[in-house]
Amino acid sequence: MALASAFLSNPSFISLNFRKHSKPGGTLSYRRINGKLNNFPPSSHQRNSANYQPTPWSYDFLQSLNNGYTDEKYDARERMLLEDVRRMIVNPNTEPLPKLELIDDVQRLGLGYRFHNEIKDALHSYVSWEQKRCPTKQCRRLHEAALSFRLLRDHGYRVSPDIFESFKDQNRNFNACHSSDVKGLLSLYEAAFLGYRGEHILEEAKVFTTTHLSDMMKEIISNDHLWGQAIRHALDLPLHRRTRRLEARWYIEAHGKRKNADKVLLEAAILDFNIVQSTLQRDLQEMSSWWKAMGLASKLSFSRDRLMECFFWAVGMASEPQHSELRKALTKVTCFITTIDDVYDVYGTLDELELFTAAVERWDINAMQDLPEYMKVCFLALYNTVNKMTYEALREHGHNILPYLTRAWADMLRAFLQEARWSHDKHIPLFDDYVRNAWVSVSGVVILIHAYFFLNHNFSKESLQSLDPHHRLLRCPSVIFRLCNDLATSKAELERGEAANSIICRMHQSGATEENSHKYVRSLVDEAWKEMNEGRGMESKFSRAFVETAMDLARISHCTYQYGDGHGAPDSTSMNRIRLLIAEPIELPENR
Structure with a gap:
């Protein structure tokens, strides 16, 4: 556990992302032979296609959701109870x-x-x-x-x-x-x-x-x-x-x-659950219209169309009815993360990815001219959405939050780019090097930075100084996010031959078995939870609402990856959870 303690206590060791899905073709594959990882040649295809399953949640279905609990009579009954x-x-x-x-x-x-x-x-x-x-x-x-x-x-x-x-x-x-x-x-x-x-x-x-x-x-x-x-x-x-x-x-x-x-x-x-569910349905319908108007799912056909899963993730972090604006913001952020992740993981060439990363770092509309057409669409959609969030924060609360948002996006894309370089070079990084990059690339910090500004409208320069990506309340949930993802997807990734994964890196570096590597990574999840618990119980410049939102990021990570990749490859279990939380009300007792 010495490595675990060092990794968790050293801020330079943390980063997570909404990643870990298939990277077919174009990457070096690995097979376990006599206890060691051996490689065989990659595909020669320049453009990859992950063949992601289409979304089972149609626009018409989402727009039709109505659980019937919007009537005032239910609110009146709930208030009495x-x-x-x-x-x-x-x-x-x-x-x-x-x-x-x-x-x-x-x-x-x-x-x-x-x-x-x-x-x-x-x-x-x-x-x-x-x-x-x-x-x-x-x-x-x-x-x-x-x-x-x-x-x-x-x-x-x-x-x-x-x-x-x-x-x-x-x-x-x-x-x-x-x-x-x-x-x-x-x-x-x-x-x-x-x-x-x-x-x-x-x-x-x-x-x-x-x-x-x-x-x-x-x-x-x-x-x-x-x-x-x-x-x-x-x-x-x-x-x-x-x-x-x-x-x-x-x-x-x-x-x-x-x-x-x-x-x-x-x-x-029961009444509270159903009434809150009706609020969630209205939020989801607004996000469904936004996503359809954005057009990224149709224009970037290689990427995952996961509007519902992104909304479910946002509900996991902000479920209370008064947090509609936060839910909608986090839905937009996670939709962009998922799409851009596929640009880096599946479709883009290394040269293109370097150009896109530089464009986001500059945050300059003129940087678009150097990008290929499919990237221009993606960059402009992100640029306009983040700028609109910034404008609304400036108009409503007098704060310019753009530097904090753009820095978080740039940090994450640099981590994306590092993973793309490892893949391109057919390189399995050391475990510590992987984790140091991966808790950033998993996108937890980007999500929490946005959440912070939607939860806090009155903040001082001193409080903003605490908004460091390496602060334990941003780092620990991101570590948990990353490692839960790896634990759920490592078996499939080993079979596909993916190079960068905490399980694969641990096996390659130490010679440990897959089972022991899983056990070790689970112990790191436990250590991250202990550190986060400790930080939550100490005096903090963060509001209780933000602290709980950070904890909820770790919780929704466990939920999403408990039985597999519920975000990248949702199965009947993950879809049933969404249905129970968002689509279907609970029946009231007959004898009331």
């Missing part, structure tokens, strides 16, 4: 543990953003109550200790993981008596993923809970279907790393199956 939920949260007579469980349910059901102040006050009251308790009565059950730790740390409280020492035996191992406590194990498992670097007890908790939850899966599934679903869901991906709105849909359906489900809370969550 939300007031009932608010009274539950602020009720001073509720015991501490039930209050924590209520807060957890409210957040997981997708209603947390409605009750920021009430939840903050309730947690503050819980902390005060804990401090006043008699020291001899500090013994709590594992579930309460773990749930309180997770909720408090998630909301920025300085809480030590040493509270879990009391659940260990004389040999300093977690006590075996907890191995059959399903509720406690699940709570401790979820809490362990909010750890910081060096918090070894939380690493022990991960191993302990994962082992016992995995062991009890078969028995619980046969005897208690709901607990079995909860365990499978948690082991598949911990709560802290899940996209919040998609998790809300899953939790609403799971919560509704409980015998003791609170009907008021459940109906409020």
Whole structure:
């Protein structure tokens, strides 16, 4: 892990991108022979075609979306229910543990953003109550200790993981008596993923809970279907790393199956989900019209048409209804990233790519004259869109944000160009060299720089100085983005013979097996999460909204690449997620 620590702590080691898809033809291919990577000659074709699947989401379909929850009667009903939920949260007579469980349910059901102040006050009251308790009565059950730790740390409280020492035996191992406590194990498992670097007890908790939850899966599934679903869901991906709105849909359906489900809370969550979904549909329809008018998908036929997937990515980072403008901006940014990525990865010659990079670095309309026709279309579309964003920021808020936006685009394209040179030269870079370039090329910094200016309209020169690409809240989510992508696509890329990928670079440099290389890269993902957790919990010049958006970039990366390349090659699983989040409302209970 020495290399992992150096790579994560050294700012020069980070960069990510919306890449990792097919690069057929024109690149040196590799086969694993006797434990080593060997090459065979590339194709002679100058222009490549990745043969990307067409989008399954037609313009007419997107324009027809209407879940039926735009009527005022639904808003009125939701307001009444939300007031009932608010009274539950602020009720001073509720015991501490039930209050924590209520807060957890409210957040997981997708209603947390409605009750920021009430939840903050309730947690503050819980902390005060804990401090006043008699020291001899500090013994709590594992579930309460773990749930309180997770909720408090998630909301920025300085809480030590040493509270879990009391659940260990004389040999300093977690006590075996907890191995059959399903509720406690699940709570401790979820809490362990909010750890910081060096918090070894939380690493022990991960191993302990994962082992016992995995062991009890078969028995619980046969005897208690709901607990079995909860365990499978948690082991598949911990709560802290899940996209919040998609998790809300899953939790609403799971919560509704409980015998003791609170009907008021459940109906409020369903209505909120459906009403927010109607807002998302309106945003998507506007973006669909914008994308059609832009014409890049038809003019650049070699590139991926991924408007819906880009919008899904934007929703993953900004799901709350008040963030429509941010969602639309991020959709535009990710559409351009995807298209330009294909220019560099698939179609452009090295000479053309150098010209395009120089044009973006200059950010001068006159630079277009040196570009081939297909690049002129792409450059002008990007130039006009970013300039319009800048104009609106200057008009509305008096800030010229153009230097920050263009610098981010230029940095990313230089990283794109470096990857193109490696491909052209048939070169497998050292692991560190690859990662140093790849966390930039993955596009996370470009996305977050744009998000920053849409979330913050009043900022000082001092706060802008924190907007350094190497700051951990920009770097760590980008590392996670890059490595999640590599983990999902490395097998296919090995088969296609792609040279630049963290798995391939690790195997080539160290002689490690593919399996061990995957394990190593997953450990780097974990380390990046710990560093990001730590940075989130410290004093920061960034707003809480921006910090959460940066965390959400890491979360949507896990979501998109959990089962494969959900962006470049969406399958039925990724399309079903989009459908559940954006297209299909949740049915309201019949007996309301």
